[in-house]
Amino acid sequence: MIDLAIARVVEMRPSILISGFLGAGKTTLLRHLLKHLKTNDIKADVILNDYANAMIDSETLREDSESIEALGASCACCEGMDFLIEMVIKATESDNDILLTELNGTADPLPIVESFTLLENKFKLFPRWHVCVIDARHFEERSYHNRLERDQLETASHYLISHQEEVSTERLANIRLRLKEILPAASFVTEEELASQVLSLALAKKKCILNATNDAASNPPSKSPYHHLSHEITACQILFPQRVKIEKIKPWLKSLPDHVMRAKGLFDLTDDLQKRYLYERVGKDIPDTPYPVSLKSTVPSSAILIGPELNPSQLLEHAQATLLPEAQLSS
Structure with a gap:
């Protein structure tokens, strides 16, 4: 006998996860997105993960967001994962239009991206974009941290290059070629293009069919073999x-x-x-x-x-x- 289940159709809202190495320009990008959304009457919730005290950066974002949760003194991809999940669930219960999450500069996005997927039924976040910010000044020039920077890229759906004006035309061209090799399926965007696309996501009313199962406990998130670099x-x-x-x-x-x-x-x-x-x-x-x-x-x-x-x-x-x-x- 085959058991039949009726899939639920629910309203979803988009989620933007922002990653990138220390100082790449993640908070600057987040600040720009929030100002653009607020100008267009879009209400955003923000989760900010940073070292020691995430409240410093959160003060520069407070006027343009509806709510800010600061996850400080822990890494969202490891010891802070449970706190991050609690914050996302809390944000999910709000009536605002979009959730933006910024990771700290050495976080490994892979376990977070997987957790968001495994907990899709609970979070009700879709589509889920992972935007990685690449610092043109230092890309692949971070010694043994190059591998960590590469890991931050590999689950990205979109990427943008910051500080382009501070490098030569030749270096910028080489970076773009290298990023196309690493991320052939991801979309390269400028800051303005991303702001426009994120606004379109927030304006659209999405309805999705939830999966019948939600067994995150039996499928623990994966981690890169270089995950330990996040904690040095x-x-x-x-x-x-x-x-x-x-x-x-x-x-x-x-x-x-x-x-x-x-x-x-x-x-x-x-x-x-x-x-x-x-x-x-x-x-x-x-x-x-x-x-x-x-x-x-x-x-x-x-x-x-x-x-x-x-x-x-x-x-x-x-x-x-x-x-x-x-x-x-x-x-």
């Missing part, structure tokens, strides 16, 4: 108890040790009482202009430093000597 990176946070002089910030960023791969600092300035500012460093690169953050932000003035084998005590002493020679900092 550590992070620490430094708190600033008072305002900082603007002329001290960039010298401090420039003088950080070479093994600090990424630095982000949310500063209250002595020179501007109306705004707070997010300063960043990627490798040795420091953007000319910091990102302004509303004074309504309740996240403490602080910095997140990311890299292999960080020494928090030394970094704290360095910050004390460089930024606030007469103040007490804490880590």
